[in-house]
Amino acid sequence: MEKNNSLLNIHEYMEVVLDKFHDGIYITDGDANTIYLNDSYEAISGLRKSEMMGRNMKELVAQGVVSRSGTLAVLDSGEEITVEQSFRTGKRAVITSTPIYDTHEKKKKISMVVTIVREITEIYAIRKELKRKEEQNRNYLNEIEKIRRELEGDVEMVAVNSATISLLRLAERAAALEIPILISGETGAGKEKLAQYIHKHSKRAEFPFVRLDFSVLQEENLQKELIGYVDVKTKESHMGILENAEGGILFIEELGHMPKEVQGLFLALLEDGNIRSEEGIFRRWNICIIAASLYSIEELRASKEVSPKLIDKFSLFPLTVPPLRERKEDIIPLANYFLGRYNRKTGEIKRFDKESYMEMLDYHWPGNVTELGNLVQQSAIISEGEAIGKDDIFIKGNVEYYNRRVREFPEKVNLKQSVAELEAEYMTYAYEKFHNTREAAEWLGMDNSTFVRKRQRYVKMGLMRTDKKI
Template identity: 55%
Template sequence: MNLQEKDSGNLQVEDYLEAVLDNFHDGIYITDREANTVYLNHSYELISGLRKSEMIGKNMKDLVEAGVVSMSGTLSVLQSGESVTSEQIFRTGKRAVITSTPIFDGDDKTNLVMVVTLVREITEIYSIRKELQRKELQNRQYMQELERMRKELDGDVELVAVAEPSRKLLEFARKMAQVDLPVLFYGENGCGKFRLAKYIHAHSDRTEAAFLRLNFSAVPKNDLETYLFGTPGTAEHEPQIGLLESAEGGTLYIEELAAVPEDIQGNLLAVLRDGCCVMKEGYLQKLNIRMIAGSKYSVQQLEQMASVNNLLLQQFSLFSMEVLPLRERREDIIPLLDFFLNQYNYKTGQNKQFDRESYQCLNDYPWPGNIQELKNLVQRAAIISTGDVIRAQDLFMHDRLEKVEEKQESYQDQVDLKMEVARFEAGYLDHAFSRFGNIREAAASLGMDSSTFVRKRQKYEQLGLMKSQKKK
């Protein structure tokens, strides 16, 4: 007996059919043969985040083109005439597995009258799967970073800070570790910007999470979006997690702020200001990342670059600090030599030491490659030397000094350019001091600390580019 024919208190099933469908746990979506939406139940609204009032009467082609849904099972059924199962992403960022089935008039398979789609939410399952994948990738990257740091520092992220500028840098890094704000370190390559960023991360509340480096010059341009944002998952392929999501909860160090591509700067700015970013799949992703940037250019130089987003630069320059080259903080040279040599001795079980002449030679060297050059030289000298004493002849400094002299000679034709840059900077220093009348405020107006202002002014006074002024 047909259910509708059964006498059950004059119950007419068709009168309650919509209420029955609304109580289905799975979503139900029905279109006519032209792919126009004719019905969707309450569960579909909950699963998709879309409202019935904005969907009824809409054609699936228009909904796909508008990005309301990523794809349409209905359109696939109308094209093939067969049931289709696939994964669908809604404009709201929610995900579902859908099964679209053709409904024919009678037994005649040629007269298709509607398409019924069953929708089962997988947003939570997808999120869990994605989170597990992100954690796995993050742990793998984190372990690689730890191994690299172990090889470099044997787990030690403390800084050698004997010279006054270095002590100020260390104090700045300590303060920055206590707050969760963007930081910019600028100075020559190899002078320790990355090491300072690592120190901040290691002494912050994020120390248990990942510390990742982002070097745009090392990423092929055509792979950049995938590298940063990953790729969305499909029914056939697992999603790939990008670097931004891998850094979730941790710290991201940008090697060179000036190298950030212009079309990516807006994404980084959104993360810094709003804590979210539009991912490659087109939905907003919440991101909890602390960013620290390095640059070989000063804040003033970065401001003059048309390719650098001023709003992004403002985020980083609020807390910025110059990292002086090693030749301008010579009190650090001998402690750094001992630091890296002690690391070598610890790794190899040896007891190497520099003699007095080698110390003097290394202390007088200008170190154009800064700390990285010093570390490489220590390792090379320790390996080449015989016995426990590293002598001057083990350093091969003659070749290095010749290269420095050759480089200096090659720059002789550029002296005029350097002087023009110096005159430009001296003019700003002179104007700021004349305007504010004291070093502290003048330095602050130019985005530098007082010691840098004094050092630069003394330099330009000696070059005759500024008049000697008494400090007020």
Template identity: 55%
Template sequence: MSVQGRNPENFHVEDYLEAVLDNFHDGIYITDREANTVYLNHSYELISGLRKSEMIGKNMKDLVEAGVISMSGTLAVLQSGEPVTSEQIFRTGKRAVITSTPVFDGEDHTNLVMVVTLVREITEIYSIRKELQRKEQQNRRYMQELERMRRELDGDVELVAVAEASRKLVEFANKVAPVDMPVLLWGEKGSGKCRMAKYIHAHSKRSEAAFLRVDFTAVPKGDLETYLFGTPGNAEHEPQIGLLESADGGTLYIEELADMPEDIQGDLLALLRDRCCVMKEGYLQKLNIRMIVGSRYSIPQLEQMSSINRQLLQHFSLFSVEVLPLRERREDIIPLIDFFLNQYNYKTDQDKHFDRESYQCLSAYPWPGNIQELRNLVQRAAIISAGDVISVQDLFLHDQVEKVGQRKEMFTYPDQTDLKMEVAKFEAGYLEHAFQRYGNIREAAASLGMDSSTFVRKRQKYEQLGLMKNEKKK
């Protein structure tokens, strides 16, 4: 409506008041003293996604109870009689600062006639603030990761792979690294699953982004939602970026799939399937994250667990590989010992080395704790050894040394033998003895320093070779 050329004497502002209010950049919402909606302008419609035709005459209490509006400054004003300022998130995903002010009839401020609410959108400001904070937290994580990598040396992410099984594992990693698909790495604790996940990340298109890991058993259940999704923030507290947003663009490694709480499996499924997640504010957040999970259990074993979401498991079943325990890839033992000892020498500017008897003892040791145990033992032996030569006494494996010596004295080596079969017979004997002694798989496996899944797999293998009795046929 144009007012050009009108006589100023005939011009009345109130005739154009609604047009003026509709052109305000801020939203305006007005209710009467009973909290009934009497007016809202066009900007409020754009911010809230609500329509004037739907809202006029509606009571604010009913709107809040129905979930149309998350909270109401109007009701707070009617209760206190004072102006109220707060933040609000609308169903459009837009955020706003709302200021609700009481309007009184007369100067005595006793007769409240209406409540006027001004709605200033801060979605863009909030997003910028949140992005800055996300970058700050991400930078802190990068610095922590860089510092950790510096302490462990840059080459630590590379893999020692001398045994045939290890070389095949590296080949698998090199093939899946650029594919950008979910991966399941399964095997005993300490066998190197996390190191393998880092290797895949380092050789992927995401190598410049973050590699973050989560152990669900280490996060208190009450803090898990905040840990993963962050907090939206309010007038008093800054928003906190969760782990998922921090991993955006990078790789998230989950220590144990079987430990993942059931109530978040749906969220991670949506992240895998749709690359988006419902954040605590209630809006969908696009996130580009590659997930690699570790587990003590294979896919068939995980499928037997009612606590694991079947659709989630399907995403990891396409690329699944076993990381074998160290005792099943013994060719890697000496190279790993040298690798970790060289790391120690580099960091401490020393020239330590193991003597021949120590190498023999370490090669014969069963390594129930796998690579992690080996690394700890190498570092401990290097620290406590008096000189540059690390001897058997520095290993604190006297029982194992004596057993190795006894076997040497009692055993006569034949000129020719099938070594694999002899090793299989030896291991099958231990498995059968442990099962007969304890009567159940879990305790028998624990007594041999392995998990139940490995025990079952080995027993089935040796039953097929005729080296063990088939317990089911008894």
């Protein structure tokens, strides 16, 4: 009796000692029944002795009380095991479960499993913070690299949204393949920017990137404009657009606008590069072609404006630039990029406040990235202080403008004429604002030569006034 009392006292003393341990301790018998857990285990796990004592670990796992069990793994393997575990308290721990064998049994048998639970919540938080800092440092390095490229005139696309990042990865693969590429997307979404990105990541990066806009070419002399010609009277040689693009990339601004009379020429260019001039001389060209379009491959086929064989050539690697409203994560970085470019150009130190950011995020951007770039510049110009507030951003005015134009639509629309009128309206506004074609073209995101050619065309159409300065 005295011996039993002595053992009982030792057991009580051991419980007192174990409860002083900072680490949690959880003990089961050889059948996975809970026989002990200390105070620290209660604090770490949120589980109470009253609800755990005598309960079997298999039952606790099945009921979801415990997410995973080191005890059951030990009973299954017979070996010590260490795993990481999270608890309903939000705490995390490394648990080590160790088998205790009954030395009195002839057959080796596990009599107990002792699990030591060491809390690592703070360590985990530090590790998580360290990972965040490393990611932040990578982002800073990327930003520094972007600024370096911008200062060197080699600006990369701004991409934070996962879909945009995936698009850039596809573009890099396309750049290595040297095949015709079609880039689809809404007006202002960044199709030309993506084409430039492909150019910069291709082996043709050291050669020209030449834009081709069929709307500014004279229809009666299309082939001459493309491949060049020799003037019969003066014997002077005139270089064509293809000559300018030799070795590099020719970017067609809208594939759907390609006149049918030159589609055969481009098909030959894509097939083997051989094109016959008006003088009957064949020449092999080394040009990679990227075309942009408002329409997808399927829509271009349905329109029947482009030769099916030509569409087939561009269907190998089609890319689609999502509209800005579908990649909200890119809006603020893009706005800051445009504002940074404005600050470097003017020497000012403008910045957006939080309310202006919210205003931009709430807007649906029908004009996409081009509209955002224009709006940033307008806002920077009209804001009086360093901070650009929501009152400096004409987003609400833009919404009313678009809604007004929709309400004014007639029952029947000549789309080509309407587009020309709208473009002429913007060009007139830009020229009257800056009084020179170079700045007006830059404000609209156009080449100066394109602005001049289109303006001459719209003057003939009566959509713009003539001006001796041009």
